[in-house]
Amino acid sequence: MPSSIVIEELLSQLIRTLGLHRPITIPGGETLSLSEALALTELAARSPLSQRELGDRLQLEKSSVSRLVAGLERQGWLTRERDPENRRLYRCALTEHGLRVVERWRTHWHQHHDRLLASLTADDLDAIRAGFATLIRAVDSVGRGHLS
Amino acid sequence: MPSSIVIEELLSQLIRTLGLHRPITIPGGETLSLSEALALTELAARSPLSQRELGDRLQLEKSSVSRLVAGLERQGWLTRERDPENRRLYRCALTEHGLRVVERWRTHWHQHHDRLLASLTADDLDAIRAGFATLIRAVDSVGRGHLS
DNA sequence: CAAGATTGACGCGTCAATCTTT
DNA sequence: AAAGATTGACGCGTCAATCTTG
Numbered sequence A, B: 001m002p003s004s005i006v007i008e009e010l011l012s013q014l015i016r017t018l019g020l021h022r023p024i025t026i027p028g029g030e031t032l033s034l035s036e037a038l039a040l041t042e043l044a045a046r047s048p049l050s051q052r053e054l055g056d057r058l059q060l061e062k063s064s065v066s067r068l069v070a071g072l073e074r075q076g077w078l079t080r081e082r083d084p085e086n087r088r089l090y091r092c093a094l095t096e097h098g099l100r101v102v103e104r105w106r107t108h109w110h111q112h113h114d115r116l117l118a119s120l121t122a123d124d125l126d127a128i129r130a131g132f133a134t135l136i137r138a139v140d141s142v143g144r145g146h147l148s
Numbered sequence C: 001c002a003a004g005a006t007t008g009a010c011g012c013g014t015c016a017a018t019c020t021t022t
Numbered sequence D: 001a002a003a004g005a006t007t008g009a010c011g012c013g014t015c016a017a018t019c020t021t022g
Helices: A003-017 A034-045 A051-058 A062-074 A096-118 A122-142 B003-017 B034-045 B051-058 B062-074 B096-112 B114-118 B122-142
Strands: A078-082 A090-094 B078-082 B090-094
Touching: A003 B003, A003 B034, A003 B122, A034 A051, A034 A062, A034 A090, A034 A096, A034 B003, A051 A062, A051 A090, A062 A078, A090 A096, A122 B003, A122 B122, B034 B051, B034 B062, B034 B090, B034 B096, B051 B062, B051 B090, B062 B078, B090 B096, B096 B114
Parallel strands: none
Antiparallel strands: A078 A090, B078 B090
């Protein structure tokens, strides 16, 4: 049995069953991808951030952040101003609208999460926790760099 | 702690730290994406398969399978023949070359994740597998898995 | 019509090259 | 030169529309 393949299969399967690749429409009509929601969440926690800082937190390439942030700005959820101290940087910050959107997204997401938890038995939870704990420990012990 | 977001963050982090998003070059010079490797692995286990059957196993849309399989065929790793019994179907099967490639990929993959795998016992692996499987089953039972 | 497969338009990520600012 | 950001080309997935075969 090809045990080394299991983790990768499970990851891609999980992403699909959780619907992580599909945008979701929140009450109010706005549609958000997961990346957008995570970016707004990060900015709601601490603003302003440069695009590089945001990329570090989201684990995204600077080019991905550039396009992501441009989209958020276009929808009026975020403003960008050049840092007067160092004009290479953008200072990205949520707008009022962006803040309302991320709050509604959070609520909407929690409802889904609650339904999921309600369907789990205690044994199920134990199994999930054990699996994640093991994987996290393994990844941590190996470190962050991957091979070529 | 924002527990509802943890799963998504963890998944994307895991994918990047494991390098699952980029193709890997095996000894011999061929370059394989993860999807290609998983498809070849599936076909190595049971051939022939129709594209729909392959898509069911890989959890991919038929359109993704269509392009994926076309690429595998173009590289000479796979052959497609119309099923004479039902000419709507393709019978997809590995070639000699494809079989060699998937074997070499497996070996290389093990080395690639040597340190991670080395830190896992059989029980660890079972725990990870069980946890993910439980979570996938739970999400499925909740409905289609994603928010509308 | 239904099922299998294909194609087009698009989203979201990568890498590599480039531009501006320091 | 180095750092932050942008753009182009591409990979790999989605959905929707379409073609062929049954």
